[in-house]
Amino acid sequence: xxxVMQNPRHLVRRRGQEARLRCSPMKGHSHVYxxxxxxxEGLKFMVYLQKENIIDESGMPKERFSAEFPKEGPxxxxxxxxxxxxxxxxFCASSPVxxxxxxxxxxxxxxxxxxx
Amino acid sequence: TQLLEQSPQFLSIQEGENLTVYCNSSSVFSSxxxxxxxxxxxxxxxxxxxxGGEVKKLKRLTFQFGDARKDxxxxxxxxxxxxxxxxxxxxxxSGSARQLTFGSGTQLTVLP
Numbered sequence: 001x002x003x004v005m006q007n008p009r010h011l012v013r014r015r016g017q018e019a020r021l022r023c024s025p026m027k028g029h030s031h032v033y034x035x036x037x038x039x040x041e042g043l044k045f046m047v048y049l050q051k052e053n054i055i056d057e058s059g060m061p062k063e064r065f066s067a068e069f070p071k072e073g074p075x076x077x078x079x080x081x082x083x084x085x086x087x088x089x090x091f092c093a094s095s096p097v098x099x100x101x102x103x104x105x106x107x108x109x110x111x112x113x114x115x116x
Numbered sequence: 117t118q119l120l121e122q123s124p125q126f127l128s129i130q131e132g133e134n135l136t137v138y139c140n141s142s143s144v145f146s147s148x149x150x151x152x153x154x155x156x157x158x159x160x161x162x163x164x165x166x167x168g169g170e171v172k173k174l175k176r177l178t179f180q181f182g183d184a185r186k187d188x189x190x191x192x193x194x195x196x197x198x199x200x201x202x203x204x205x206x207x208x209x210s211g212s213a214r215q216l217t218f219g220s221g222t223q224l225t226v227l228p
Contacts, residue, residue, distance in 0.1 A: 004158075006158075031214065033214070033215065033216075035216075035218075042204070042218045042219065042220045042221060043159070043204070043206075043216075043218040044218070045215040045216065045217070048214055048215060055214075056214070056215060058215075059215065091158050091159070095214070104147075104149065104161060104164045105149065105161075105206075105208075105214075105216060106161060107151070107158040107159045107160070107161075108158050109157050109158040110156075110157065110158045112156075
C-alpha cells in the first residue's frame, strides 16, 4: 500500500519564480492536508482539502499561495513569486473518511523548497 | 488558538536508560498523535490515542493520553541508539476541524 507521495522532493527556485508541489494521497484517502515546516520551527497547518473543495485554508498565507485537489490527479500547492522566506519543507498528509473520534493522518516525505 | 507544549526540547541519554517526553495543553483534544521524524524525511506515525486515560504500548514505547485529554506522555524503556530522532506530538481538535496542532518536538539522542 503506497504511502503519501510527494514530488518533487527537492526544488530550487529563484526569487520571483513559481513553485508547484504535488501530492498523491494514500489509496482510499479522500482528505488532503498541507503543512509547512520552516527552519528551526515546528510543523504548521496550511490547508485542508477534499476532492474539488477547500475545507479550511486558515493557515495559508493570503497572497501568493494557493492549493487545489482536483477530481482527477494529485493535489497541488502553488506558490507564486517566491521569496526567500518561502524556503521550507512542505509536507502533504492524507486521511480516510471522517471518523467520530478523530482521524489518523499520514504524512508524505516532504518537498524541500529552496529559494535563491 | 490551541497550543501544545512539548518537553524537554532536547534529551541526550545513554543506551539502556529510560525516558519520558511530555506534551501539555490547556485545550482539550479529540485525539492525539505521536510521530517520529528523521532529518530530511516526513513525520512517521507512531500511535493515535483517542480516549481519556488510554494507554497504548508499542514494543518499548508506552503512550498515555491524560484523563482530561489535554496532555499526553511518551515513555521509552531501555532506549537504544535506533530510537534517536525528533519526536512530535500533535493534537486534533473536536468538531469539524481536522487540522493537527503540533508540539515543538523533542530531539532525542541515545548514545551507545
